Amino acid sequence: xxxxxxxxxxxxxAMGWLFAVALGYQEGCRRAIFQxxxxxxxxxxxAVGAAVIxxxxxxxxxxxxxxxxxxxxxxxxFGFYWLLRARHPRWVGMRVGFRDLVFWAFLMATAHGAGxxxxxxxxxxxxxxxxxxxxxxxxxxxxxxxxxxxxxxVALGIxxxxxxxxxxxxxxxxxxxxxxxxGTALLLAAASLLLxxxxxxx
Amino acid sequence: xxxTAPDPTFYPSARLAMEGPREELGYVVALAADGGSAxxxxxxxxxxxxxxDSREYGRIIHWLATPTIGDEFHHFGxxxxxxxxxxxxxxxxxxxxxLVIPGIRSSRIYIVDTKANPRRPEIVKQIEPEExxxxxxxxxxxxxxxxxxGIYVSALGNEKGEGPxxxxxLDHFSFEPLGRWEMDRGPQVFxxxxxxxxxxxxxxxxxxxxxxxxxxxxxxEQLMKxxxxxxxxxxxLRKRRHLQTLDVGEKQQMVLEVRPAHDPRKSYGFTGVVIxxxxxxxxxxxxxxxxENWAIRKVIEIPAEPAKEEDLPPLLKGFRAVPxxxxxxxxxxxxxxxxxSCWGTGEILQYDVSEPMHPKRISSLRxxxxxxxNAHPRLPQKPLNGGCQMxxxxxxxxxxxxxxxxxxAWDEQFYPEGIQGWMALAHAGEDGLHWDERxxxxxxxxxxAHQIRxxxxxxxxxxxxxx
Numbered sequence: 001x002x003x004x005x006x007x008x009x010x011x012x013x014a015m016g017w018l019f020a021v022a023l024g025y026q027e028g029c030r031r032a033i034f035q036x037x038x039x040x041x042x043x044x045x046x047a048v049g050a051a052v053i054x055x056x057x058x059x060x061x062x063x064x065x066x067x068x069x070x071x072x073x074x075x076x077x078f079g080f081y082w083l084l085r086a087r088h089p090r091w092v093g094m095r096v097g098f099r100d101l102v103f104w105a106f107l108m109a110t111a112h113g114a115g116x117x118x119x120x121x122x123x124x125x126x127x128x129x130x131x132x133x134x135x136x137x138x139x140x141x142x143x144x145x146x147x148x149x150x151x152x153x154v155a156l157g158i159x160x161x162x163x164x165x166x167x168x169x170x171x172x173x174x175x176x177x178x179x180x181x182x183g184t185a186l187l188l189a190a191a192s193l194l195l196x197x198x199x200x201x202x
Numbered sequence: 203x204x205x206t207a208p209d210p211t212f213y214p215s216a217r218l219a220m221e222g223p224r225e226e227l228g229y230v231v232a233l234a235a236d237g238g239s240a241x242x243x244x245x246x247x248x249x250x251x252x253x254x255d256s257r258e259y260g261r262i263i264h265w266l267a268t269p270t271i272g273d274e275f276h277h278f279g280x281x282x283x284x285x286x287x288x289x290x291x292x293x294x295x296x297x298x299x300x301l302v303i304p305g306i307r308s309s310r311i312y313i314v315d316t317k318a319n320p321r322r323p324e325i326v327k328q329i330e331p332e333e334x335x336x337x338x339x340x341x342x343x344x345x346x347x348x349x350x351x352g353i354y355v356s357a358l359g360n361e362k363g364e365g366p367x368x369x370x371x372l373d374h375f376s377f378e379p380l381g382r383w384e385m386d387r388g389p390q391v392f393x394x395x396x397x398x399x400x401x402x403x404x405x406x407x408x409x410x411x412x413x414x415x416x417x418x419x420x421x422x423e424q425l426m427k428x429x430x431x432x433x434x435x436x437x438x439l440r441k442r443r444h445l446q447t448l449d450v451g452e453k454q455q456m457v458l459e460v461r462p463a464h465d466p467r468k469s470y471g472f473t474g475v476v477i478x479x480x481x482x483x484x485x486x487x488x489x490x491x492x493x494e495n496w497a498i499r500k501v502i503e504i505p506a507e508p509a510k511e512e513d514l515p516p517l518l519k520g521f522r523a524v525p526x527x528x529x530x531x532x533x534x535x536x537x538x539x540x541x542x543s544c545w546g547t548g549e550i551l552q553y554d555v556s557e558p559m560h561p562k563r564i565s566s567l568r569x570x571x572x573x574x575x576n577a578h579p580r581l582p583q584k585p586l587n588g589g590c591q592m593x594x595x596x597x598x599x600x601x602x603x604x605x606x607x608x609x610x611a612w613d614e615q616f617y618p619e620g621i622q623g624w625m626a627l628a629h630a631g632e633d634g635l636h637w638d639e640r641x642x643x644x645x646x647x648x649x650x651a652h653q654i655r656x657x658x659x660x661x662x663x664x665x666x667x668x669x
Contacts, residue, residue, distance in 0.1 A: 094289075168215050169214075
């Protein structure tokens with residue numbers, strides 16, 4: 001499940017593969033794509049990991065149903081935002097180093113609620129440990145890492161496929177409006193947290 | 203909004219844009235010949251039929267008049283373009299739908315929707331001058347470019363008609379003015395045109411003059427002093443900071459349009475200088491990356507043409523020559539052909555710039571002109587005035603559209619009898635340029651034609667993040 005969500009995140013051009021393709025063309029070599037996707041992986045993992053740690057820490061203080069409700073509200077808010085009022089960042093450019101890319105991926109993942117989307121998988125219960133055994137932080141971060149591997153595989157695969165095989169005209173024909181799909185996924189995640197907080201991710 | 207593919211007029215690269223379909227409609231701004239105050243005529247957006255199979259080919263098929271007078275339409279642009287595919291802020295599901303049309307005199311900005319009926323566009327919003335100046339500090343909006351993160355608009359000055367001019371940003375979605383763009387403008391005061399090397403985070407801006415030097419006509423004493431603009435400015439597009447001034451010399455006056463290479467890997471572009479104080483020539487300059495910095499050098503010079511005193515307007519009588527007055531240039535999407543329009547002599551020049559340092563002249567045509575008044579093949583008996591001025595190239599590079607008005611207060615100085623507006627089309631083949639004999643749009647006496655925008659984008663609207 002975590003791997004699958006990671007793959008879904010990797011699919012979204014706004015999460016980085018498009019950036020990697022552009023840098024590959026700009027530099028004129030495949031190596032640029034590997035470097036870029038590597039940096040994006042780190043940024044994405046940090047963002048998801050940060051969300052996990054945040055909720056794990058809050059989980060020590062608050063009962064699980066509060067967490068589940070809070071996360072659901074946040075997820076729903078992000079979901080509606082991406083469905084109804086998508087905006088884009090204004091500060092970034094194209095001449096980017098490793099650190100810039102890590103930071104960019106971190107911000108994009110956070111702004112899209114990518115880490116939050118993982119919470120139903122981890123299970124609010126597992127994180128907050130009311131009644132059942134509390135998932136150790138290391139294991140929670142492991143789930144985040146597995147998720148990011150899914151992201152890495154898909155992002156790298158698409159980047160290389162577009163760069164090496166099919167070329168740019170692909171971008172004109174098949175570019176789903178993932179903002180809408182993304183918003184819907186966030187809302188589904190929110191709903192699953194609200195409806196099945198105990199079972200989530202089990 | 204389509205969910206499965208981006209707007210079909212967005213192209214990842216210039217190469218793919220050249221393969222797109224042929225344009226069928228042109229949008230041309232028409233400004234009231236008397237400024238509107240005497241006649242009460244408002245400016246307008248004219249829709250031109252560009253489909254050669256249509257019965258209305260080469261005719262004005264719609265006239266969208268504005269509700270206000272005295273705007274003086276000049277340049278304009280699209281709300282969104284191929285830059286929406288840029289990877290750092292992708293928004294592929296925006297639409298190329300709205301024309302953003304500033305009034306260079308009134309500082310009012312119109313938003314015109316072309317989607318519901320592209321042949322009969324409608325005004326959907328207007329930004330009033332008071333709001334623009336309150337939120338940005340700028341007036342006299344000019345060039346409009348669709349950036350990946352917002353709509354960039356250059357502006358010539360402030361509320362008092364003085365400097366500095368600069369660039370402001372409009373929100374991509376609501377068109378609200380967001381504020382001025384520059385964080386650190388360095389020594390820059392004059393503004394006019396701008397564009398960018400989008401993948402290199404570099405913006406280039408040019409210099410005309412301040413509003414008080416322009417709005418009552420060209421001021422000869424200021425020109426002779428060399429007071430008009432004479433430099434390009436290089437900016438960090440991302441940090442919004444001034445990096446470098448590229449001075450073309452104290453004898454060169456007015457640096458207007460900037461045309462960077464469309465391939466985002468290339469680091470050069472062309473700009474035109476209107477007049478040299480030494481010999482009235484116009485010139486084209488190439489800016490290029492030179493190590494860590496940027497450099498500029500002259501690559502084309504167009505000499506003035508001798509003329510009889512009685513053929514010249516009062517402004518030029520003493521010189522006994524017609525200056526070329528290079529006012530616009532445009533670069534085809536394959537970065538191969540550069541077109542130069544000389545508003546004084548009425549000549550449109552085609553250069554091969556495959557080797558940007560060494561442009562090769564390929565062909566030229568003439569229409570209008572201060573001394574020659576060249577006629578068009580469709581009406582060979584009728585001398586035309588004005589001269590080739592705004593130039594726009596089709597995406598595939600095969601058609602070059604031209605109009606003949608420069609700027610209302612300056613039109614009268616060079617063509618004192620008043621400009622009769624026209625729009626013409628030249629086909630660009632392997633053998634150079636030749637006129638389309640069916641295509642000569644004559645504008646009504648009351649209005650003059652200025653910038654042209656082609657449906658679905660053209661060679662001076664779109665920026666590409668992929669090569």
